Amino acid sequence: MNFISSKEDLLSAVQIVQRAVSHKSPLPILSGIKFCAENDLLIVTATDLEIGIQCSVQAEIFEVGSVVLPAKYITEFFRRLPDVPIFIKSDPLTGNVSVKYGHSETNINGFLAQEFPELPLPVSEVKFSVPEDILKEAIRQVVFAVAVEESRPVFTGVLLEINGGEMQMAATDTHRLAWRKLKFDDSNNIDINIIIPGKTLNELSKVIGRPEKEVDITVTDNQVLFSVEDLCIISRLISGKFPPYRQVIPQGRVSRIRLITRELAEAVERAALFTTAGSSFIKLLLQNNILVVSVSTEVGRVYEEIPVYQEGEPMQVAVNTRYLSEALKVLGSGEINIEFAGPLNPLVLKPVEGNDYLSLLLPVRIREE
Amino acid sequence: MNFISSKEDLLSAVQIVQRAVSHKSPLPILSGIKFCAENDLLIVTATDLEIGIQCSVQAEIFEVGSVVLPAKYITEFFRRLPDVPIFIKSDPLTGNVSVKYGHSETNINGFLAQEFPELPLPVSEVKFSVPEDILKEAIRQVVFAVAVEESRPVFTGVLLEINGGEMQMAATDTHRLAWRKLKFDDSNNIDINIIIPGKTLNELSKVIGRPEKEVDITVTDNQVLFSVEDLCIISRLISGKFPPYRQVIPQGRVSRIRLITRELAEAVERAALFTTAGSSFIKLLLQNNILVVSVSTEVGRVYEEIPVYQEGEPMQVAVNTRYLSEALKVLGSGEINIEFAGPLNPLVLKPVEGNDYLSLLLPVRIREE
Secondary structure (H helix, E strand, O other): OEEEEOHHHHHHHHHHHHHHOOOOOOOHHHHEEEEEEEOOEEEEEEEOOOEEEEEEEEOEEEEOEEEEEEHHHHHHHHHOOOOOOEEEEEOOOOOEEEEEEOOEEEEEEOEEHHHOOOOOOOOOOEEEEEEHHHHHHHHHHHHOOOOOOOOOHHHHEEEEEEEOOEEEEEEEOOOEEEEEEEOOHHHOOOOEEEEEEHHHHHHHHHHOOOOOOEEEEEEOOOEEEEEEOOEEEEEEOOOOOOOOHHHHOOOOOOEEEEEEHHHHHHHHHHHHHHOEOOEOEEEEEEEOOEEEEEEEOOOEEEEEEEEOEEEEOOEEEEEEHHHHHHHHHOOOOOEEEEEEOOOOOOEEEEEOOOOOEEEEEOOEOOOOO | OEEEEEHHHHHHHHHHHHHHOOOOOOOHHHHEEEEEEEOOEEEEEEEOOOEEEEEEEEOEEEEOEEEEEEHHHHHHHHHOOOOOEEEEEEOOOOOEEEEEEOOEEEEEEOEEHHHOOOOOOOOOOOEEEEEHHHHHHHHHHHHOOOOOOOOOHHHHEEEEEEEOOEEEEEEEOOOEEEEEEEOOHHHOOOOEEEEEEHHHHHHHHHHOOOOOOEEEEEEOOOEEEEEEOOEEEEEEOOOOOOOOHHHHOOOOOOEEEEEEHHHHHHHHHHHHHHOEOOEOEEEEEEEOOEEEEEEEOOOEEEEEEEEOEEEEOOEEEEEEHHHHHHHHHOOOOOEEEEEEOOOOOOEEEEEOOOOOEEEEEOOEOOOOO
8 A cells, every 4th residue: 555645634534434443342453444545545444343434535546455553543643744745655564554744754553454344335225315414403403312321222223214205213211202303305215214323323413514415325224324425434223123202202281381492401501510410300390480490409409480481280390400401402492392291291392493303301200308 | 798790700700719729638618619708899719728819809799708619519600600690698607608690599508718718918028020921931931840749849849039130930850950031120129039839830820921911929938929910829838948950951062953843843742642651752863964753662663854953963862752842842932952962961952042941851861772
C-alpha cells in the first residue's frame, strides 16, 4: 500500500470510523482501523462485529494494498500532523507503516489486514431513501428511550416499521416509550418491521443532518446498511419480536394540561439537582391551572409553580426526574400537552402541534409522607 | 440574612470562590460557600485554610447576617435559575435558606456561619501593584515548573523576589526550572523574598488578565493578599528557604540553536503520542543545522527533522517529553534559542528577543542502543 492524502481527509475519516472501534473485544485487531488503498480511493473501516463504519477518502494511490493501524494512536497522530501532503506506505510483510510529512517520518507498527474481518455491503431489494435531517430528528426523538442493560436485547433497539407509505419508529425500556411517525416520498411498496440497535442509530445521527441530502437504507434479513455520500454504516439487526407497544398507550384521559415546554424543563433541571440516587423522582401536582413540581431530599426542597391551561381533574403523580427531563429535551415543540390517565397510569407527552410524535412515562409509586 | 440579587451576580461570585472550596477537609463546613450580607454588599467566601477567595456582589440587603451553603449544589443551582430577581433569606437558627424566584421557591439546608473560619484580610506596610496582564503572563511562564508532590514544600511554590526596583519569579521541581524577571512602576522601596504556593498563583491567574487594570498585593510574614476590584485571594506563604537556583543555570555553552518554536513544539507533540510510561523521553540530535527529534517505542518510531541555525558543536541529549512540551508552550515567542552545555548538563530555553525569561531542563541519562 502506498498513497498520498491530506491531513484533513485522513483525520475526518478516522474520526468518523473510530466510533465503531471495539474497546473490549478479545480480538486485538478490532482495536484497529483498516486502511485499504484501491483504484484512486482509500477506504477506511472499523468494526466491532456488531456495527461497521466505512469511509472513502480521495487519495493518490501508487500501490494498492491494506493495513490495520491502532485506533488509539492513529486519530490523535493525524490530528497532530502539519498541513502538508502525507505520504503513507505499508510493508506488506510486517504491517509496519511509514508516514512521511515534510522532512519527517513516523513509523507505526500495524497489523496485517488479512486478520481484519471482511465487511461486505449487504445487497437486497429492500431499499429506500429518507432525508437526512428528518431521519436525524426522528432518531433523536425515540432513541433516548431504549434500554441500556442488555438482558433483553429487543429493548436495546428501535423498532422501525414501514407499511402503507408510512414509517413508524418506537423504543421502550419498559419504564418509558417514545414513538414517532413520518412520511417520506420513497416509502411506497416497502413493508418492513425491523429492530435496529440503539447504538447504530446514535452513531448514524452523529454523521447525518444535512438538509436536502438523503440517507440510502438497505435492509436484509439480519443487517441494515445506511449510506450517505462517502460513508457507510452497516449494522446487524436485533432478532426477536418488539413488544406490542400500542396497547400501552392510554386511550382515555382524566386530565390534560398545556404549558410552555421550557418552563417545565427548567424546573425539572433544578429539581434534578436535588434528587439523589436514593430518591430519583419528583412530584407533579396539578390543580387550579397550576402544575407544582416538587422534590424533597436531605439537601433541600424545591417547590416550583408553573402556570398551565388545565382540562379535567386535579392530579398528583411522581415521575423519575431523569426520564421526564430527557423526554422534554427531545419534544421539539415550544408548547407541550401532557395527558394524565390516573396517578399510576402512564403520562403521555405530545407536542401541541401535529400528531406524529408522543412519548410516554410510567409514574413511580410512592408512599405518601 | 435577607437580600435580593441577580442570577448573574450570584453565579459569577460562586464560580470564582468555589475554586478555594476544600474537597478533602475533615471539616464539613469547608465544603461550603459562605454568604454574608452587610451594608448593601453580599460577600461570598470559600477557603480550604491554605487559600481563601472572597468576592463582593452588589445586592439589596434587607437584613444582615450570614450562612454557609454546600458548594456541591449551590453553583449548579444558581446556573439553573431563571433570569429574574432572586430573593434569598436564611433562618438564623437553623441555617436553612429559602431561595425565591418567580412563583417558585427552593429551600437548601445550610450550615450556621459561626463554624466557618474567619478570613481576616492581612494588613501590612508591604504593598505594591502590578498590571494584571503582565502578572498573568509571568505566572504562566513560571508556575508550570513547580513540583506536584508535597514532600518538600518549597518546591511546590514560586519564589517572588523584589529588590532594586525589579521583580524576579522562579520555580523548580529539581528536574526543570523557570525564571522570569519583570519591571513595574510600583516596585521601588520594596524588598521581599517570599514563596507563594503554586496553587494560589494558578487560581489568581484564572481571574486576572484585564489590560490597564492592576492587582494590589499585600505581603505579611506568613500571608499574601491579592486584590482586584471586587475580588480578594488570601493565601498562606510557604516557609523555608528557596534553593539557590541561580547556580544551576549553566554559565558556558557548547552549542546554541535558533529555531521556530512552533515547529519544535508540534514535533514534540507528535513524539509525545508515542512515548509511554515506560519511556517518557525523546532524543534530540543536533548536527549540520538540523535538529532531529526522535523517539522509538513498541508503538512505533518518530523521526522529525527541524531546520535550525546552529552555532557550536553537534550535540545529542535525551529529555523528558512532557517537560519540554510544557516549557515550549509558555515561551511566548515565535523563535527560540536553545543552549546546550553538554549531554548531561541542563538545556537552557530562551525567547530570541529580550533577556527577561528562561527555562531550564535537565537531560535524562539514557543507555545507548
